[in-house]
Amino acid sequence: MFFTPIKYDEPVFRPPGEARSAILQVTLGCSWNKCAFCEMYTSKNFKARSFDEIKKEIKTLSGIYKGVKKIFLADGNAFVLTRNKLKPVLEEINSQFGRLQRISSYALPKDVLSKSDEELKELRNSGLKLLYIGIETGDNELLELINKGETFDSTVEGIQKAQEAGIDTSIMILNGLGGRKYSEQHALKSAKIINKINPKLLSTLTLSMPYGMDHFQNRFKGDYIQQTIVELFKELKLFIENINGQNIIYRSDHVSNNLVLKGVLSKDKEQLVSMLNNAISNTSPDDYPSAPMFL
Numbered sequence: 689m690f691f692t693p694i695k696y697d698e699p700v701f702r703p704p705g706e707a708r709s710a711i712l713q714v715t716l717g718c719s720w721n722k723c724a725f726c727e728m729y730t731s732k733n734f735k736a737r738s739f740d741e742i743k744k745e746i747k748t749l750s751g752i753y754k755g756v757k758k759i760f761l762a763d764g765n766a767f768v769l770t771r772n773k774l775k776p777v778l779e780e781i782n783s784q785f786g787r788l789q790r791i792s793s794y795a796l797p798k799d800v801l802s803k804s805d806e807e808l809k810e811l812r813n814s815g816l817k818l819l820y821i822g823i824e825t826g827d828n829e830l831l832e833l834i835n836k837g838e839t840f841d842s843t844v845e846g847i848q849k850a851q852e853a854g855i856d857t858s859i860m861i862l863n864g865l866g867g868r869k870y871s872e873q874h875a876l877k878s879a880k881i882i883n884k885i886n887p888k889l890l891s892t893l894t895l896s897m898p899y900g901m902d903h904f905q906n907r908f909k910g911d912y913i914q915q916t917i918v919e920l921f922k923e924l925k926l927f928i929e930n931i932n933g934q935n936i937i938y939r940s941d942h943v944s945n946n947l948v949l950k951g952v953l954s955k956d957k958e959q960l961v962s963m964l965n966n967a968i969s970n971t972s973p974d975d976y977p978s979a980p981m982f983l
């Protein structure tokens with residue numbers, strides 16, 4: 689039987705970029721847990737773990753992951769914790785692991801806005817150098833329909849505040865989020881928000897429906913009409929074409945994506961658009977994304 693000394697509270701998620709990181713659950717679940725498309729943590733009640741528990745786990749992890757360079761703080765939005773709760777965790781990590789490249793976590797814009805500039809800088813100086821923020825879209829109407837609890841302005845404000853404190857951001861946009869009806873406004877407003885915040889890292893994932901379309905339609909407050917794969921590609925193309933930010937490292941390599949795209953926007957935009965044009969020409973206009981759809 690496989691034995692692991694860490695007893696994770698499943699399910700555990702981490703961004704693809706944290707595949708080689710040690711994962712430390714400092715919170716369980718997501719403090720918001722209300723986004724219409726997201727089932728990641730609906731099986732859990734949000735909880736902050738005690739410092740004593742975390743401290744023991746850091747010691748165990750440091751014994752297993754010798755030489756690891758990155759630590760990811762799970763679950764959904766560990767950054768919701770106050771500076772007073774996060775700082776001792778970061779200090780304990782630094783003392784047990786020694787030199788690390790970075791510590792990161794998922795966050796919501798409101799989690800950043802709840803901290804002062806000074807607190808953010810302190811956390812940055814304690815090693816928390818990257819926040820993964822699933823903004824999903826820049827379109828206010830769609831943000832409302834998916835119950836994201838954020839707006840275009842709150843998102844920009846939160847992300848800029850983190851960046852001004854020296855914390856890098858990795859932003860996620862959800863291709864197909866609003867279906868056919870909201871596709872164009874989703875692509876254009878998402879490009880607009882990316883231009884405004886110019887994140888270091890950007891990725892696009894594709895809307896997944898692990899519990900089926902009826903379940904999603906019941907949670908989505910608008911008129912959702914599923915898009916074909918070609919329509920999803922066209923939406924992505926419109927989004928990328930309208931981005932004029934500089935040096936944004938872009939990835940579309942999540943398991944939910946129909947096409948792997950990688951490049952630096954501003955340098956590789958033409959190539960990415962050309963890959964999408966090829967994919968559009970070579971895909972049947974009647975094909976829909978196939979099940980299973982991913983959590």
Ligand code: SF4
Pocket residue numbers: 718719720721722723726727728729764765796822
């Ligand atoms: S998308 Fe993020 S904020 Fe929304 S419920 Fe899921 S984990 Fe929470």
